[in-house]
Amino acid sequence: MSAMSHPLFARFYQRISEVMDRAGAAEHRKALTAGLRGRVIEIGAGNGRMFAHYPPQVTEVLAVEPEPHLRAAALDAAQTAPVPIKVIDGLAEDLPAGDGEFDAAVAALVLCTVPDQATALTEIRRVLRPGGQLRFFEHIAAPDPGLLHRTQRLVDATVWPRLFAGCHTSRDTVTAITAAGFVIDEVHRFPFPDSGPPTPARPHARGRATRVPHGQADIAEAILEPREARQRGRDSVHRRRTRPDHGRTGTPAP
Numbered sequence: 665m666s667a668m669s670h671p672l673f674a675r676f677y678q679r680i681s682e683v684m685d686r687a688g689a690a691e692h693r694k695a696l697t698a699g700l701r702g703r704v705i706e707i708g709a710g711n712g713r714m715f716a717h718y719p720p721q722v723t724e725v726l727a728v729e730p731e732p733h734l735r736a737a738a739l740d741a742a743q744t745a746p747v748p749i750k751v752i753d754g755l756a757e758d759l760p761a762g763d764g765e766f767d768a769a770v771a772a773l774v775l776c777t778v779p780d781q782a783t784a785l786t787e788i789r790r791v792l793r794p795g796g797q798l799r800f801f802e803h804i805a806a807p808d809p810g811l812l813h814r815t816q817r818l819v820d821a822t823v824w825p826r827l828f829a830g831c832h833t834s835r836d837t838v839t840a841i842t843a844a845g846f847v848i849d850e851v852h853r854f855p856f857p858d859s860g861p862p863t864p865a866r867p868h869a870r871g872r873a874t875r876v877p878h879g880q881a882d883i884a885e886a887i888l889e890p891r892e893a894r895q896r897g898r899d900s901v902h903r904r905r906t907r908p909d910h911g912r913t914g915t916p917a918p
Contacts, residue, residue: 668755673829674711674733681713687857692870693717693772696799702767705791707756707784708774710734712741715749722747726761728754731829756784761791768792772801775837776865777830785844792875798846801870805834807853816864824864833864838871846873 685693694717701721706714709727711734718725727742727749729735735751742749754760756778769788778784788798806813816834825831838851851871855862 668730669733670731670829671733673827674731674737677734677829678711678737681711685713689713689856690717692801692856692868696770696772696801696870697722700768700770700797700799703765704768704770705759705761705766705788706770706772707759707788708771708777709738709751710773711737712739712745712749712751714770714772715741715745715747718745718747718749720746725749726766727751728756728759730755757787759787759791763790764793764796765791766793766796768797768799770799773803775800775802775840776832776835777828779830781835781837781840782844785840785846789845789875794875794877796875797849798841798873798875799871800837800841800873801868802835802837803833803856803865803868804838804853805836806867812862812864812867819864831865838869841873845876845878847876848873 681689690713693714697714697717697719699721700719702723704718704722704725706725706727709715709729710731712727715725715727715738725745725747727738729738729751730753732753735753738751742751752760756774757780769792771788775781775784792798806816813834820832820834824833838848842848849872851869853867853869855866856868857866
């Protein structure tokens with residue numbers, strides 16, 4: 665048993681997840697699962713908001729959720745899912761699955777909350793077959809070292825994890841995925857929601873990564889690191905070109 669209970673947060677999350685889906689998260693979930701097939705493990709399934717989006721080519725989903733109130737909601741959601749889903753208790757850092765058991769793993773808005781992100785990613789890599797995919801949709805550290813990034817670091821060191829069940833807003837999750845032995849196939853970085861104030865949890869990334877053998881992980885990181893740097897540079901140029909002039913208010917534009 666995972667012995668992880670956050671009843672107040674669980675009630676809050678069940679409400680806010682519906683609002684998030686109406687604001688566009690449902691489309692990101694749909695894009696995240698597109699093209700999946702075979703056996704899938706979903707890490708931190710929450711209340712099962714992902715279940716409706718799995719395509720029929722998926723033969724089975726093992727949905728791991730440690731929080732009992734959210735897990736109960738996920739069990740209900742699994743009853744009407746379009747594919748077979750088994751909801752179980754478990755932690756991301758100690759997944760209840762064998763080596764190389766799955767064709768794909770899905771992590772949506774969970775890698776920010778796991779106590780040990782590196783260990784969780786190592787576990788995800790372990791349960792994937794060679795060439796298996798990790799699909800991720802996560803909020804991440806702000807790309808620029810400005811006010812928003814400083815705010816993320818401040819709230820992470822004070823109130824944010826206490827209020828949101830261990831959530832951290834300033835994690836460089838894409839880099840951590842690469843360091844865990846994955847090749848990033850594609851990544852999209854964007855603010856979510858795409859309007860409104862720049863909250864600490866607004867920067868997001870959605871993408872796909874492929875599990876590579878241990879011997880190839882260092883090579884992949886050496887190849888991808890400059891590629892990621894070039895992409896961040898292009899993203900920065902694009903933001904400068906497209907960012908409206910908000911005046912010198914000290915608040916970064918999204």
